[in-house]
Amino acid sequence: METVNMRIATLIESEKLNKNTFAQKIGVTANTIGYIVGERQSKPGFEVIEKIAVAYPDVNMDWLIRGTGPIRKSLLGPPNVIWTLLGNERVRYGELLKLHGSLNGDYDLSLSALQTATQS
Numbered sequence: 300m301e302t303v304n305m306r307i308a309t310l311i312e313s314e315k316l317n318k319n320t321f322a323q324k325i326g327v328t329a330n331t332i333g334y335i336v337g338e339r340q341s342k343p344g345f346e347v348i349e350k351i352a353v354a355y356p357d358v359n360m361d362w363l364i365r366g367t368g369p370i371r372k373s374l375l376g377p378p379n380v381i382w383t384l385l386g387n388e389r390v391r392y393g394e395l396l397k398l399h400g401s402l403n404g405d406y407d408l409s410l411s412a413l414q415t416a417t418q419s
Contacts, residue, residue, distance in 0.1 A: 301366050302340070303342065303343060303364060304335055304340050304341075304342070304343070306362065306366060307336055307351070310355070310358060310363070313370060314355075318332045318336060318337075319332075324354050325347070325350040325351055325353075325355075326350050327346075327347060327350060331347065335347070348360075348364065351363065356372075357372050357373055358372070359371060
């Protein structure tokens with residue numbers, strides 16, 4: 300099973316950095332990163348995770364913390380909730396959206412409106 304420690308090591312490798320340079324970039328000591336990705340395998344604290352998130356805004360925090368999804372947010376595609384929720388029903392719902400208007404800024408209202416439209 301892949302651990303958060305392994306994913307941090309993968310991130311360092313994907314950035315083509317060594318542990319010391321990565322530590323400098325996120326603003327922690329080299330020892331901190333060494334303890335996390337080295338033999339000790341210490342679990343990173345919230346501050347380390349937060350510093351990674353700030354230094355690497357494209358890193359998918361779901362991937363880093365839980366191991367789900369791709370390493371980069373940019374690999375997720377456009378942040379269009381309708382396609383994420385509806386999967387293979389894209390064409391059908393795409394037509395419904397054309398008929399009933401596009402999603403507004405309120406996710407709950409948009410989903411509710413779409414569900415109501417599909418029931419009619």
